[in-house]
Amino acid sequence: MLSGVQITRTAVLGLGLIGGSLLLRLAKMQASAIGYDADPGTRAAVADRLGEHAVASDLAAAIEGADLVVLAVPLPAVPVVLSALAEVGYRGLLTDVTSVKDPVRALVSTELAGARWVGGHPMAGKESSGFGVADEDLLNGCAWALCLDDEVLLDDWLAVARWALAVGGRVTPLTSEEHDTAVARISHLPHVVAAALTIGAADGPVGPAALGLGAGSFRDATRVAATRVALTAAMCGGNALALAVEVDALIERLTSARQVLTDPEALSDWLESARAIRANWPPPGAKASVRLTRDELLFLGRGGGYLIEIHESSADVIQPEA
Template identity: 40%
Template structure:
């Protein structure tokens, strides 16, 4: 059976758009023609030289009119205007998708602005890095990564299949999910880490002792604050378009910090148990469980046992009562 994926237009040729183009060109199966558009002509020309696109559209209208599948890879708040601008120029039964980090607002904009007959399938690849721009694009960026798909109620099954085919061609793992569920979950595992990373860096950087602190900052500080080097426009748009869900998880995070403050203040076994539980649970999440990194645990494998707790400091009092596991996430 021949592939339905023959020509794709990518609007926005930054890290994600450029990587998507490279991956489509490098993917298995029949050749896919990739047309690109970026408001910055220099970026479009660079994407062409890098092999991320076959040609750049003369303008946005011409670029989207030429393709049955259009991918909007712009910052989230730019998606609304992009939908508005491309709507009159799309093919009657075109399929439109996006790569935005939030979905509920994007789905609402698509329903409001796209003409009847055009199919919208919201998308979000759970992949990226803190560097920006087409210079940092890579063909394997999506390999093995979850790629969320949120079809609109009006989208035909053929449209969902076409976007799914694109995701698989670039190496992603398609996951069908509602926009509301998506925003709720990524607020915890993607957007909250971004805010925490930025807040921690700002806190330490604002100290009068920053020159000495910077000299001591090693891999731990660099790892936790890595996301602070990300695109500020992307971060801003995430916070604005997923405000309620992000605020919920920020409140939960503050509660957890307060809990740890009390554990540190009291000392004793409960503090050790909280740290040991986090270690075991994170190792299980990463799939290690005592096996080589990256390999799944064997069926029936046991959770790794934590090492023995340290002896209490002289004079420290162990807290009375039974040991208590940290409450599960709500």
């Protein structure tokens, strides 16, 4: 039997794309779980799909008996849910699926002081949102950042990590700050760029012809510009500090690239440095083992590795090959 903190019942608060997919997944696993959403229509849709027992009619009922609460609401709704949890006196484990971690960490420390929060971010999504597009397989195999910040107890982290693995994630240990820089680069910046490319393509007299000729590279480069604005604005705005640094770095890179457009050799060298990275992405991994210490876990995550199974005192992991 595993030692440490056990999770026996999960309450999912917010049943949109991610929360809904999570609840569907937990139901499929026949895990003890219940969901709650502030929207009555969503609650009705969930009850239709999973039965009345799967959805609570209020937040207090949802968290009754739960030893893990998952915040699956958009960032702007996090404070009000944290207040509600404080009001009903919730003291158990808490995780979230929000796309930025430092702002959630700050909110938890003010709204639910002393909470046993382990920030999480499953890297899964779609352009569309809501329970209607939730999918029990959405989180299967997805990268799942799980924050091992200084104030997080290792046993709490390991309990949530085991749970995230059971749900289907590949768990990457990082600090909240490291997470926010990483996702600024690989998620928020691509969203900003997609919007800028879309607006630029449509601009001026050549706009209609440009949009008419757009093919694969335009389609993929701008796909996420069609995302619901509230989601993109919340995640970009919520991570504004880290994102601004990455926007600046991108502007610098574009400025340099512009200088070499007429220099075939320099242009090729620059493109090759990108090709070598992208053609090797995702980097092939090799199985290894780490001890369950804070240092070894964070070293793994910082190197781009992730956990696949946690044992009593070690974890099986995948590390990118050098």
